[in-house]
Amino acid sequence: MIDRHLAAMHHSEAAVAVELQTPDMTLNIGPQHPSTHGVLRLVAKVDGERLGEIEPVVGYMHRGYEKLAEVRTYAQTTALVNRIDWVSGFANEIPFVRAVERLAGIEPTERAQYIRLILTEMARISSHLLFLSSYPLELGATTPLMYALRERERVLDLIEGVTGGRFHPNFNRVGGVKPAAGGGSNQKKVSQDLPKGFLAETRAAMQKVFDVCDEMVDLILGNEIFVERTRDVGVLPADKAVEYGVSGPNLRGSGVRFDLRKVEDYLPYDRFDFEIPTGERGDCLDRYVVRLEEIRQAAGIVLQAVEGIPSGPLQAKVPRVLKVPPGAVYVRAENPKGEMGFFVVSEGSRIPYRVKVRSASFSNISVLPWLLEGALVPDLIAILGSLDFVLGDVDR
Amino acid sequence: MTESPSDARAAAVAERVAGLVSADRWSADHGTAIVAVSPDRWVDAHAAVKAGFPFFSWLSAIDWSQEVSVGDPPSAEDVEERYQVLSRLADVSAGEAVILTTDVPKSDATLPTLTGVYGGADWHEREAAEMFGIRFEGHPNLIKLYLPDGFEGHPLRKSFPLLSREVKPWPGDVNVEDMPSTENVEAGEDES
Numbered sequence: 001m002i003d004r005h006l007a008a009m010h011h012s013e014a015a016v017a018v019e020l021q022t023p024d025m026t027l028n029i030g031p032q033h034p035s036t037h038g039v040l041r042l043v044a045k046v047d048g049e050r051l052g053e054i055e056p057v058v059g060y061m062h063r064g065y066e067k068l069a070e071v072r073t074y075a076q077t078t079a080l081v082n083r084i085d086w087v088s089g090f091a092n093e094i095p096f097v098r099a100v101e102r103l104a105g106i107e108p109t110e111r112a113q114y115i116r117l118i119l120t121e122m123a124r125i126s127s128h129l130l131f132l133s134s135y136p137l138e139l140g141a142t143t144p145l146m147y148a149l150r151e152r153e154r155v156l157d158l159i160e161g162v163t164g165g166r167f168h169p170n171f172n173r174v175g176g177v178k179p180a181a182g183g184g185s186n187q188k189k190v191s192q193d194l195p196k197g198f199l200a201e202t203r204a205a206m207q208k209v210f211d212v213c214d215e216m217v218d219l220i221l222g223n224e225i226f227v228e229r230t231r232d233v234g235v236l237p238a239d240k241a242v243e244y245g246v247s248g249p250n251l252r253g254s255g256v257r258f259d260l261r262k263v264e265d266y267l268p269y270d271r272f273d274f275e276i277p278t279g280e281r282g283d284c285l286d287r288y289v290v291r292l293e294e295i296r297q298a299a300g301i302v303l304q305a306v307e308g309i310p311s312g313p314l315q316a317k318v319p320r321v322l323k324v325p326p327g328a329v330y331v332r333a334e335n336p337k338g339e340m341g342f343f344v345v346s347e348g349s350r351i352p353y354r355v356k357v358r359s360a361s362f363s364n365i366s367v368l369p370w371l372l373e374g375a376l377v378p379d380l381i382a383i384l385g386s387l388d389f390v391l392g393d394v395d396r
Numbered sequence: 397m398t399e400s401p402s403d404a405r406a407a408a409v410a411e412r413v414a415g416l417v418s419a420d421r422w423s424a425d426h427g428t429a430i431v432a433v434s435p436d437r438w439v440d441a442h443a444a445v446k447a448g449f450p451f452f453s454w455l456s457a458i459d460w461s462q463e464v465s466v467g468d469p470p471s472a473e474d475v476e477e478r479y480q481v482l483s484r485l486a487d488v489s490a491g492e493a494v495i496l497t498t499d500v501p502k503s504d505a506t507l508p509t510l511t512g513v514y515g516g517a518d519w520h521e522r523e524a525a526e527m528f529g530i531r532f533e534g535h536p537n538l539i540k541l542y543l544p545d546g547f548e549g550h551p552l553r554k555s556f557p558l559l560s561r562e563v564k565p566w567p568g569d570v571n572v573e574d575m576p577s578t579e580n581v582e583a584g585e586d587e588s
Contacts (some may be wrong), residue, residue, distance in 0.1 A: 059543065190503055243451075347471045356454065363516060
């Protein structure tokens with residue numbers, strides 16, 4: 001029996017057509033696998049090296065935020081939402097507080113909007129830097145991780161300096177942002193907001209971010225193995241992406257020039273110059289390059305914002321017990337992973353009647369069965385990783 | 397931005413879509429265009445708007461219930477018992493978007509599936525099915541998405557209790573922290 005297999009292998013090398021018996025095999029990938037960014041299980045039918053039908057099994061991280069939000073006040077819910085996509089926690093809070101502010105008719109102060117915008121873009125840089133370095137790791141390149149995480153740490157330090165938290169800031173309040181860490185309620189007149197030296201350190205850190213982007217271009221995009229493994233692999237056509245609600249860099253990688261920062265007014269992005277990078281082929285490499293370019297754009301926005309940041313109060317006038325008038329609103333934001341939005345229904349009390357969380361990764365990986373069918377098993381991790389999902393953002 | 401250009405844009409979108417799908421009613425409060433159709437027009441309405449709004453953003457539901465086991469009940473005591481299903485559709489160019497909605501009775505919570513029109517509706521319908529107990533007829537694979545196979549009940553129904561609150565009252569109810577008062581927030585000095 002073994003001899004026959006060896007003989008078959010030998011013959012196939014000599015380009016002799018040998019019919020091998022290859023019944024479909026069911027391959028379980030995950031739930032514990034380093035490239036699944038959490039706990040995702042894929043049940044794959046495999047025919048030799050070809051993937052057939054794929055059934056993603058999600059829900060291992062389901063925490064029921066929509067139910068939890070129905071028993072919490074609006075202020076308490078902001079502490080929950082930054083745990084949905086935990087690698088860009090700050091950005092998660094923005095669509096939620098904006099939704100509540102819309103319903104309540106409260107306008108955040110100018111300075112608070114700028115601080116929100118700066119920290120959101122820093123969250124984007126941090127999230128994309130993690131992708132930029134962990135994705136090559138999944139393909140076997142260990143070195144770039146060190147370079148990117150070094151600069152990511154600078155950005156996280158800045159976020160921590162302002163908010164007090166590296167990953168879960170819980171920094172946004174309805175109508176503005178929290179006074180700085182340690183400020184306290186007894187600080188009547190000079191409530192400090194940004195830590196001393198924040199603006200200068202931000203400029204320095206953004207320069208380092210530009211530098212590390214150049215380094216990644218040399219290290220990764222100049223690497224023939226990486227390019228071979230990602231070019232024309234996992235091609236996602238634009239119409240398929242749109243129909244499945246794939247958003248963010250994955251959508252732009254497929255060539256759709258669409259960015260919610262350009263069409264929505266949840267933060268004052270219209271005051272800054274930035275480009276929307278897009279790919280052409282919709283393959284893994286395009287999705288990588290788009291994120292790399294987005295880091296540069298985000299760093300550019302941060303630099304413009306720290307130049308123009310206005311002074312003024314951090315918090316608009318908000319009633320002590322916030323009761324939101326009845327109504328329904330959906331606010332979406334361009335988060336690092338894509339469109340994140342909150343549909344908030346109020347019935348006039350202190351707590352929302354219903355909160356629907358639209359998270360980007362959920363829709364982004366719902367296209368996986370379509371994308372993986374017919375791909376090669378060795379390409380599976382390359383395709384999976386290129387979508388840059390976080391299971392907290394899938395399972396909510 | 398409560399009365400911003402986005403409100404006017406939403407109203408224009410809602411009115412246009414309402415004409416397209418022969419809607420029962422529409423609204424555009426807070427920049428959110430919502431167009432209501434009857435359940436038997438649900439799939440046709442989506443097919444009619446797909447050309448203009450190809451991006452399937454999400455689908456979910458609201459349980460309108462007079463009695464709630466968690467949270468606060470609706471403000472109107474005589475709210476009609478029903479599930480309100482909503483689906484959000486958008487374009488990927490101008491940034492226009494609309495929510496289509498329909499009401500299904502609790503006694504017969506069924507709705508035809510949208511998977512034939514929007515492939516992306518697949519997982520969203522599975523989620524709404526397990527969370528609210530709505531049957532999407534014609535769905536190719538209406539199995540549980542998040543919940544374990546043997547799970548009984550539909551967690552996002554208002555009648556479904558939140559177990560942790562049954563066991564222990566929420567400390568946040570008694571410990572409402574002071575919001576930053578007005579004299580506390582007028583400072584904000586620029587440090588650069």
